Amino acid sequence: MNNNPGNKSGNYGNNENHDAGSEPVLRIRDLRKIYMQGKIPVPALDGVSFDVNKGEFLSIVGPSGSGKSTLLSMIGLLDRPTEGSVFIDDVEITKAKESEAPRIRREKIGFVFQHFNLLSTFTAMENVDIAMRFTGTPKNKRKERALELLTMVGLGDRIKHKPSELSGGQQQRVAIARALANEPAILLADEPTGAVDTKTREVIVNLLKGLSEKGQTIIVVTHDMDVARQTDRIITMRDGTISGDTGGS
Ligand SMILES: Nc1ncnc2c1ncn2[C@@H]1O[C@H](COP(=O)(O)OP(=O)(O)OP(=O)(O)O)[C@@H](O)[C@H]1O
Numbered sequence: 001m002n003n004n005p006g007n008k009s010g011n012y013g014n015n016e017n018h019d020a021g022s023e024p025v026l027r028i029r030d031l032r033k034i035y036m037q038g039k040i041p042v043p044a045l046d047g048v049s050f051d052v053n054k055g056e057f058l059s060i061v062g063p064s065g066s067g068k069s070t071l072l073s074m075i076g077l078l079d080r081p082t083e084g085s086v087f088i089d090d091v092e093i094t095k096a097k098e099s100e101a102p103r104i105r106r107e108k109i110g111f112v113f114q115h116f117n118l119l120s121t122f123t124a125m126e127n128v129d130i131a132m133r134f135t136g137t138p139k140n141k142r143k144e145r146a147l148e149l150l151t152m153v154g155l156g157d158r159i160k161h162k163p164s165e166l167s168g169g170q171q172q173r174v175a176i177a178r179a180l181a182n183e184p185a186i187l188l189a190d191e192p193t194g195a196v197d198t199k200t201r202e203v204i205v206n207l208l209k210g211l212s213e214k215g216q217t218i219i220v221v222t223h224d225m226d227v228a229r230q231t232d233r234i235i236t237m238r239d240g241t242i243s244g245d246t247g248g249s
């Protein structure tokens with residue numbers, strides 16, 4: 001019922017509690033996911049463990065099929081691992097009841113996808129507002145916050161535009177505003193720049209960088225090393241395991 005749980009400042013994008021490097025917001029322990037392809041087991045994740053600190057901007061790279069999207073869907077509680085644990089803010093989300101999953105997703109995770117996934121008949125404002133519909137936030141507060149977020153991503157003058165009336169980069173910025181609406185502990189992005197040109201890519205990456213500097217934890221999956229190089233830390237996956245990690249933990 002509350003979109004502002006725990007010790008959040010209520011002040012997205014201006015987090016006074018920002019203390020990157022000291023507090024793991026995400027802990028992953030020996031994560032395994034085996035998909036069954038008929039009778040043949042396909043190990044998509046084969047023992048993955050790492051920590052992510054608050055405010056860290058992490059990229060995950062690796063060849064197609066190495067398990068990147070599978071890993072994101074475990075962190076985002078879209079699917080369950082075969083074995084292992086994911087903790088967000090010290091809550092073991094992998095143990096949550098199925099009935100609890102939507103609330104945890106809404107409160108802890110913001111999702112950004114390659115193809116934006118905006119509602120086509122809704123305006124930019126409505127697309128952000130809808131993320132807050134089930135949180136108990138009153139309508140006037142939701143509107144205020146949607147406007148603040150859209151202004152922050154540079155679209156304060158586009159709030160009444162529908163997705164078809166916006167460029168790809170603008171649509172992705174609406175999607176980022178929507179993902180931040182409930183002050184998620186972690187922003188997860190799967191190929192957020194995969195469908196935009198290189199100039200727009202820089203706009204999106206700079207926006208994400210700015211958010212992480214203000215304390216937002218961000219994990220981005222990308223094939224684009226020019227994007228990965230601009231993040232704080234790069235984890236490389238191969239065959240469902242971590243084959244490289246430029247961060248220490
Ligand atoms: N629902 C599923 N059922 C069966 N196998 C799956 C399923 N989802 C993924 N896999 C398999 O798990 C492995 C990891 O897939 P995943 O989508 O995580 O890779 P990825 O690193 O995101 O690849 P890409 O870069 O192409 O997006 C692949 O071998 C894939 O075929």
Ligand SMILES: [Mg+2]
Pocket residue numbers: 068069070
């Ligand atoms: Mg993928």
